[in-house]
Amino acid sequence: MSIVHGSAAELAKLLAAGEISSVELTRQYLDRIDRCDGEIGAFIRVDADRALEQAAAADRRRRAGEDLGPLAGLPVAVKDVLCDRDTVTTCASPMLAQFRPPYDATVVAKLKAAGAVLMGRTNMDEFAMGGSTENSAVKTTRNPWDATRTPGGSSGGSAAAVAASMAPAAIGTDTGGSIRQPAALCGVVGLKPTYGRVSRFGLVAFASSLDQVGPIGRTTQDAALVLEAIAGHEPRDATSINRPAPRYGLTVNQPLEGLKLGVVKEHFAAGLDSEVESAVRQAIETYRSLGAEIREISLPHSKYGVAAYYVIAPCEASSNLARYEGVHYGYSTDQTAMFAELNAERKRLTDAGDLQAADDLDPPLVRMYRRTRSEGFGPEVKRRIMLGTYALSAGYYDAYYLKALKVRRLIRRDFDEAFRQVDLIIGPVTAGPAFKLGEMVDDPLAMYLVDLYTVSANLAGIPAISLPCGLTQAGLPIGLQLQAPPLEEERLLRGARMFEAATQWSEKRPANHTNGRE
Amino acid sequence: MALTRAEVEKVALLARLRLTESELATMTEQLSQIVGYVDQLSEVDADGIEPMAHAVEVVNVFAEDRVEPSLPRELALANAPRHNDRGYLVPAVLGE
Numbered sequence: 001m002s003i004v005h006g007s008a009a010e011l012a013k014l015l016a017a018g019e020i021s022s023v024e025l026t027r028q029y030l031d032r033i034d035r036c037d038g039e040i041g042a043f044i045r046v047d048a049d050r051a052l053e054q055a056a057a058a059d060r061r062r063r064a065g066e067d068l069g070p071l072a073g074l075p076v077a078v079k080d081v082l083c084d085r086d087t088v089t090t091c092a093s094p095m096l097a098q099f100r101p102p103y104d105a106t107v108v109a110k111l112k113a114a115g116a117v118l119m120g121r122t123n124m125d126e127f128a129m130g131g132s133t134e135n136s137a138v139k140t141t142r143n144p145w146d147a148t149r150t151p152g153g154s155s156g157g158s159a160a161a162v163a164a165s166m167a168p169a170a171i172g173t174d175t176g177g178s179i180r181q182p183a184a185l186c187g188v189v190g191l192k193p194t195y196g197r198v199s200r201f202g203l204v205a206f207a208s209s210l211d212q213v214g215p216i217g218r219t220t221q222d223a224a225l226v227l228e229a230i231a232g233h234e235p236r237d238a239t240s241i242n243r244p245a246p247r248y249g250l251t252v253n254q255p256l257e258g259l260k261l262g263v264v265k266e267h268f269a270a271g272l273d274s275e276v277e278s279a280v281r282q283a284i285e286t287y288r289s290l291g292a293e294i295r296e297i298s299l300p301h302s303k304y305g306v307a308a309y310y311v312i313a314p315c316e317a318s319s320n321l322a323r324y325e326g327v328h329y330g331y332s333t334d335q336t337a338m339f340a341e342l343n344a345e346r347k348r349l350t351d352a353g354d355l356q357a358a359d360d361l362d363p364p365l366v367r368m369y370r371r372t373r374s375e376g377f378g379p380e381v382k383r384r385i386m387l388g389t390y391a392l393s394a395g396y397y398d399a400y401y402l403k404a405l406k407v408r409r410l411i412r413r414d415f416d417e418a419f420r421q422v423d424l425i426i427g428p429v430t431a432g433p434a435f436k437l438g439e440m441v442d443d444p445l446a447m448y449l450v451d452l453y454t455v456s457a458n459l460a461g462i463p464a465i466s467l468p469c470g471l472t473q474a475g476l477p478i479g480l481q482l483q484a485p486p487l488e489e490e491r492l493l494r495g496a497r498m499f500e501a502a503t504q505w506s507e508k509r510p511a512n513h514t515n516g517r518e
Numbered sequence: 519m520a521l522t523r524a525e526v527e528k529v530a531l532l533a534r535l536r537l538t539e540s541e542l543a544t545m546t547e548q549l550s551q552i553v554g555y556v557d558q559l560s561e562v563d564a565d566g567i568e569p570m571a572h573a574v575e576v577v578n579v580f581a582e583d584r585v586e587p588s589l590p591r592e593l594a595l596a597n598a599p600r601h602n603d604r605g606y607l608v609p610a611v612l613g614e
Contacts, residue, residue: 102593195573209572238579239572307556318533325534327606329597335609364609370536382535386526386545387552389533403559405569410562412570445551461573486574 004032005509008074008168009221009249015073018062022055022073026117029075033119033166041141042151042161044080046120047087051075054117061115070249071229072115077167079158080121081128082213083202084108091204092136093126095330095376105202106237107171107213107230114229119167122157126378127321128173128206130154131181131450134441135380142437143186144510145476149434152182158216159186163510169217169226173203175210176309177429177454180466183216184429184479187468187508189500190216191223191493194486195461196241198227199234207316208239210309210458219506220467220497224248227489243487252493259495261287262297262422267453273432279470279478280428283499287426290498295422299414302456304407309455310448311391311404318388321381326372333371342367383444412460419485424495428453429466429479453481463489465496468505475511519557520550 003011003025014020030048037043058073083089083101090096104112111118125135133141133156141156143149144164151160155172159182162170172179174192183190191214198213205211215226231245263284268277288294326332342364349358362370377385391400418425431452440447457464462483469480480499484492500506526546530537537545591604600607 099597102589102596235581239574241574301562304559304562307559310552311556311559322534326599327608330599332599335600338609363611365611366534368609369534370531373534374536377535379541382537382541383545383548385533385535386529386549390521390525390529390549390553391556393529393532399560400556402569403562403564404556405571406564406567407559407562409567409570410564412573444548445555448552448555459573 002028004028004165006168007218007222009219009225011168012070012074012225016070022058022117023052025073026051026055026075026119029119029167036164036166039142039147040144040160040164040166041139042122042157042164042166043077043120044090044092044123044138044157045087047118050086051117051119054115058115058117069114069229070225071111074116074169075119075167076111076116076226077119077122077158077161077170078108078111079124079155079170079172081124081173081204082108082171083204084118087121089121089204090138091127092124092138093377093381094137095324096204097331099330101202103202106199106234108202110230111171116229122155122161122170124157125154126381127204127317128154128175128178129317129380129384131177131447132435132437132440133157133182134437135378137378140437143434145187146434146474148436149476150185150437152185152434154178155190155216156182159183159188159190162186162188162216162218165509169215169222171213171226171230172216173211173213174458175207176313176451176458179214179216180429180454180464180479180481181450183466185434185477187477187510188216188218189220189223189465189467189496189506190214191227191465191489192457192463193227193231193489194241194463195458196239197231197245197463197487197489199232199237199240201234201236205320207313208320209316210313212458220465220493220500221249221252223465224252224493241487246490248490248493251490252497254494255290255498256423256491256494259287259292259424259498260422261292261294262418262425263294264299264302264425264427265296266299266302267427271431272428275472276428276430276432276478280480283469283480284426286499286502290502297418297421297425299411299418299456301407301410301414305411305456305459306449306452308404308407308411308459309451310387311400312408312459314384314388315392315401316388318385318392321385324373324376325369331372331376333368333375335368338367338371339364380444408459411456415456415460415462423491425483427481429481433472433474433476433478457483462486463492465492467496467500468508469499469503470505471508477508519553521546521553
């Protein structure tokens with residue numbers, strides 16, 4: 001088996017032992033991308049030259065005997081939503097197609113400082129809004145397990161890149177499930193940290209009280225390694241938590257003694273695919289056989305999670321995305337055409353004698369904003385801006401936004417109550433396996449309901465992980481979700497690793513991308 | 519709850535978006551559907567519950583009042599579609 005199918009943790013060991021050079025490893029991944037990404041479409045851009053420079057630098061430092069961190073020389077792919085001063089950062093949107101950030105996001109700076117090799121930028125739903133990566137204005141990403149299906153989203157490019165062995169690890173972001181859902185649909189591991197565990201500085205904002213950056217890898221050990229490198233307090237993000245980040249990589253292999261796992265009875269309701277249900281129940285039995293105590297718990301408000309989320313996230317998005325107005329950065333409408341349009345409309349109305357209407361026309365500045373935003377945003381982004389603007393507008397604020405914030409607290413209280421009885425919560429990530437490309441593009445509400453099992457962790461701010469726990473008859477991956485109390489990523493990773501070590505699911509690779517093309 | 523076309527037009531203005539006729543029709547239908555779904559929040563008895571705006575309620579993060587270097591002007595302007603050496607350029611707001 002080619003080295004590119006290895007896990008990040010294994011490769012990091014080979015690099016540290018000098019058994020492979022970073023340049024050699026990086027070249028293998030670049031070759032792999034050349035062969036596979038035409039079909040998969042995980043990357044928006046591959047930064048081959050810079051990757052090889054960073055790899056050479058890591059090799060030099062290692063030869064010089066410098067004390068290098070565990071990520072030194074390891075290829076990592078980054079979702080195109082984190083600012084990197086060396087490259088455009090597009091959010092898969094025409095609005096930012098040419099945007100060159102003036103600074104690095106903290107996560108990018110930390111990866112660079114750790115000596116990681118930044119392979120390129122991965123595809124995503126525009127501004128991270130979506131669950132299939134189909135809202136990308138750049139390209140379609142295909143699921144490596146079945147190219148007619150979506151990789152999930154919004155971090156679909158990052159999950160597909162890891163699943164197709166085009167990078168051993170990747171960075172994603174998760175506002176309502178955007179790391180965990182694509183990880184589940186692509187058969188890889190994805191972790192959403194506690195809100196505030198990883199700095200959001202330089203992360204292009206979608207919903208600021210929910211957004212969190214996290215790792216995607218083949219194994220829980222990979223997730224531990226990458227999380228360790230990117231976590232930690234950072235004063236430029238005022239919501240960043242001022243607590244030291246543990247060395248997750250050092251403890252991930254230690255099983256949890258006397259583990260109490262909570263099974264949420266509301267999770268196994270109508271709508272859950274039977275193959276997913278049976279894989280998750282099997283996983284619960286595996287834990288039981290490992291000595292875990294299984295307790296049924298209730299999260300009575302979880303069924304309102306999607307409703308609360310699709311008020312709060314669009315409200316925050318409508319406010320955050322107000323910054324795209326064609327003045328400070330990003331796309332701007334053609335002003336000559338804008339003035340010509342205004343003059344023509346004014347003339348038409350004046351000639352028709354409708355002076356009031358001529359007076360009511362959008363003035364140049366408003367016209368520029370509206371044209372810029374209508375031309376620069378795709379349909380889903382517009383839909384969410386509209387939804388948020390509506391929910392925040394006079395007369396609706398109390399019924400929607402304020403009510404959603406109250407329900408959010410009830411959801412959090414449910415978790416607090418549950419975690420008094422159990423150490424971790426176990427359940428599905430998604431109601432079904434990867435769906436067909438195009439299947440839900442015309443039905444936004446159906447698409448939103450895909451987030452049923454993931455949004456509550458964002459609303460409550462707790463950490464959660466998705467790891468592979470089975471394959472359907474058709475050979476599609478199934479994800480298992482574990483959730484932990486705030487700041488208990490170490491417990492989450494150790495608990496997840498217990499299942500991973502007892503099963504072989506994380507070793508499965510999509511067939512057509514392991515043999516056929518080598 | 520069904521939104522009217524006029525409401526959607528008003529929201530589009532507030533959001534500084536412009537919708538074509540067909541976008542307006544689709545948006546009216548889709549927003550009505552989504553708002554109809556989120557209306558289930560009204561079932562929840564949340565009287566007396568403190569709204570939760572943030573997941574981790576960190577309060578009063580203070581920074582020392584000290585002058586530090588900020589983004590240089592030329593870098594801040596570098597991505598602007600229209601600018602001179604001092605600032606951003608916009609269409610005239612007054613007395614056009």
